[in-house]
Amino acid sequence: MNRAWDTIIVGAGHNGLVCAQMLASAGQSVLVLEAGAEVGGFAAPREFAPGFRASIAAQYLHQFSDALLRSLQLERHGLRFAATGLATTVLASGRHVRIAGDHVDGVSAEEATRWQQLDTRLARFAKFMATVQSTMAPRLGSSDFQDRWTLLKMGLRLRLLGRREMREFLRIAGMNVYDLATDELEDPLLQAALGMDAILGSNFGPRAPGTVLTLLTRRAGEATTTGGYRLPIGGLGAFAQALASAATAAGATVRTDAPVAGIVIENDEVRGVDLANGERLSAARVVSSVDPRQTFLSLLGTEHLDTGFVRRVDHFRHRGITAKWHLALDALPTFTGLPSAQLGDRLVVAPSLNYLETAYNASKYGEVSVLPALEISIPTVHDRTLAPAGGHVLTAIVNYAAYDAKDDLGTAREKLEANALAVLESVAPGIRSLIRSSELLLPMDLERICRVTGGHWHHGDLAFDQYLMVRPFPGAAQYQTPIRGLYLCGAGSHPGGGLTGLPGRLAAEQIQRTAP
């Protein structure tokens, strides 16, 4: 079989597209195969009601580094922002707190100072974490120069935080966010805001061990950009379009509606892929942005892998418990006590850490939260292109919905939608009458639509045993796999999910370093 392509990338999620752009820029012939009709994965556009648009899962672009944005020349490829640096407003019935960076309104002066100190410290740690996140995770016990150098640099950077701050970092890094928030803050809304950032997208409640790590990884992404919470004009789908356009301009080909049925292996080496339509495409290497479980168990097949490795694939925790809610509104809603100027903020409904923890409990027992926590965005405040004249879009991330729900899918969906609406009405009375159309996507819906096993934002929990040099698991942690020519570039790889583009970028770098 002659090699038609240097590289075939499976999946046109944002990581796949970043990887494609970089490899194509380096002179490789690159083909990106997307199973769906749209590029972007979790950031793909979705018209959930006639004329009303949102992205399937993601709500903001807040972790994509300025450097990567520049090097991909996304602005040249049409990326414009409708809003940047959005503040976060945490709502409870009758009260709200507004957070803009290290500044907070709506709390006592002492609490505002405490927030400022905590935020400054977290920002410092996030900066250190950002260097860890944007480097390929080193292998432990390796004699490779690159690995040792990376480890040494990590140690040095940690030490350069200073003795006191290094100790503080090491003290809190393994903690849960509940303890951190209650140690450092007093206002329940502020505590909940911190908790919300730690648990979004993962299978954790605020008391789960390792939730300071998830908080720091999120903050690390945010430390790479000065843009804060940003909304691209046209939604996150436009961001995905810009990425695809950048990749195409660099020489890559992007094919949609081209589901891959399997990866072709001959003599223990990758030869290409088979499409679901029977077409066979040959390539020197295949890069999968698909989640690790699907990549190894479905696309590759266990017969090409050792049992111990398959065991690790099978044990990778990948059950999403985050739902997404899309509302088409006839008019802008009113939130009790919230000035209309703040309607465009990132709105968080989570009155306390215990509220979050209680919401999480349900998901442990196969149920949906009775009182879910919400992260709300009303993008049409900033961007009128997303809805027909007069109409508005309200989207929300809804925590939590058990992946393995006891109820059938329809019932679980109805229950969570009713619960979420009750919570929304408690802070925005009368919103029910504005709703023209409503769509709630459970993790199982996200799994089906985005073809991500478990419907998990990060393709797998971000936890100490699935992080850095052991993400997704040993044997596949440096974007390489046991099969020559098969690479990973998705959120299942270091540093994980979120719209960072980092797994895609680091995979492209690793491929250029090691590719035959």
Add this chain to the structure above:
Amino acid sequence: MTADAGYPTPPHFRKPLIDTPFHDRARALSQNDQFVAWAGYSTVDVFTTVEQEYFAIRNAATLYDLTPMVKYRVAGRDAERYINRLVTRDIRKLKVGRVSYVVWCNDEGHIIDDGTVFRLSETDYRICTAERQLDWFLDSAIGFDVAVEEITASVAALSLQGPTSAYVLKKFGLSGIESLKPFEFRIFEAEGRSLMVSRTGFTGDLGYELWMAPQHATAVWDDLMQAGRSRGIRAIGSQALNLARIEAGFLMPNVDFISAEHTVRMHRERTPLELGLAWLVDFDKPHFNGRRALQKQKAAGLQRMLVGLDIDGNKPAHNALLYANPTDETECGFVTSAMWSPTCKRNIALAILDTPHFEMGRRVHADIYLHRELVWERRMVTATVVERPFFAPERRRLTPPADR
């Protein structure tokens, strides 16, 4: 797993070791009450004396209770592909009605266990192993349309070994048994009982293994004893069998190697290449567990290997350390199994030797300790690396076997 049907199991806390279906017969013949634990069962170590039982293996016929051997049924559409990925040999070449000796490795190419695979049909296999493997077998089944089930207690097994064993089976009533070739098996139906007979064994001699439902166990035992009376048949225990297997050059798990799943210390695991089992590893077949690691080891060369030793003198070199040079006492290996072989009239051993000492014909020195009337004595004797097996009589392969 379903509870094993066949015979009642008393609560484990009352009887930690289970009796095999042959237990009553064994107890009746045991002269010195020497029972040992084997894979959760109570079996006989020595019935009378080791010497008597050993010589029966080489000169007559012997019955050995094989029931504790762990057995699995592997069945399903993907059974062949599944086993082929599990073991290092090309199992696609195994025809229905035949048996294959196999080893299986972990990802690092280290041996987990060895055993035999019986192909009962295109999609139905039996795997016999030394240790329980369900965990590994089930995890290996991920992605394959195959069912793995432990059937140890629902299959009673006997090993009939020795130069007169074919005669005994014929007398027992298995007509046509003489045409059964080594590593072949056949199912005989008689008097409402089904008996699977394979020409396999652990003695390196002419011999058969018999597989049956537990409820037929005692009847088969009695009939074989009756049929073998004129040919000196005798029940044997594990000690005599162990002597025969060393002469045959066969490896004993937990003696000559330890399962990679059980080792704790570094470098205590063994690959098939290191155990001299390269002939079991087929790099030309599709991927199998440990393939990539074994390929690397093959390319890099071996650091150590298991070989046969011919040792001067007649004192068995049990657990002896081996030295390249008797004066400076730099270790170059150690003995794993040793015996004075009465049949070969040689002092033999299996040993692990570091490179380059495992080359054929090379001489090393064995440090033999002898415990004589409470006093330890030491002998430093020369040992030569030799081919295995030490004993391989023509009769083990001869088909039809001699009718005697």
